[in-house]
Amino acid sequence: MSQHTGHRIKFVAGADPFGCALKDTLVSHLRSLDIEVDDLGTDNHYSIGEKVGRIVSSGTDSLEPEIRGLIACGTGVGVSIFANKFPGVYAANCLTPADAINARSINNCNVIAFSGISSSPESSIETLNNFLNTPFKSPCPASNSEPWPENIQSFLDNSIAEMSKIGTTATFPEKINSPNSCSICNLAAGREFSPVDIMPGASMKIVRESPTSAIVRFTGGSIEPAHHHKHGHDVVVMKGRKIVWNLSKSERFELGAGDFLFTPAGDVHRVKYLEDTEFFIRWDGDWDIELDEDLATAAANLGKEV
Structure with missing residues (x-):
């Protein structure tokens, strides 16, 4: 049970050779918090991003445990591109602790990407903690650490349902043959x-x-x-x-x-x-x-x- 969220979280983690050392450090940190981690190991950036994204996408309907992803490559960009190819995956490349707060508050991100070249282990642990601690719509650097105005709160609420349709057959209703089609x-x-x-x-x-x-x-x-x-x-x-x-x-x-x-x-x-x-x-x-x-x-x- 994660002490950060009050509900069960499971992470799926992976990295390319440029991010594997940082990934290993962050996986150890998560496990020290008694958070379950499925470590997929090391592969090229597009394959490991695809593997993590696919698993997170398949678990987006699961409430317990909540499935999140942790990925790393040289810059953090490559792995996030390929993780984001799957419906329901919102991967953000977070180079600073503030990036993680913004990503969770504004986008409800469920996959965090790290740069094995640019980010230190100490800073990355702080960034990961922010990713764990920050609820959706909470005050963040982008809101000057103030609560979001009511109109922005309403927009963010609606964005969850709208974003979840992207990449699914719900986006293209003309492809659905009948309500009972499998x-x-x-x-x-x-x-x-x-x-x-x-x-x-x-x-x-x-x-x-x-x-x-x-x-x-x-x-x-x-x-x-x-x-x-x-x-x-x-x-x-x-x-x-x-x-x-x-x-x-x-x-x-x-x-x-x-x-x-x-x-x-x-x-x-x-x-x-x-x-x-x-x-x-x-x-x-x-x-x-x-x-x-x-x-x-x-x-x-x-x-x-x-």
């Missing part, structure tokens, strides 16, 4: 896929968070180099054909439309797409991937396998 049906007609940078030829649309479910597409001839996940995953092929080699168990599976495959957590597997393929995948937890070989090595090994 979210997957709403997404299907105008589904937009994003490239998977580490997998040439791949694009993905995440349709559910934690546990993660997604629709994935690969162009024919594409290769997934040997890799593994920390969670097991189910795959159902919707169209196309692919071959999966489970290298950990020396097994080979050729899959077509309608076929199902479960790959256990940690099993190293390599995939070759024989034609344009689309499949549904569900992990037993959050999406992650660890490569065990590069693309050139995978292509060379597949030349011996196929």
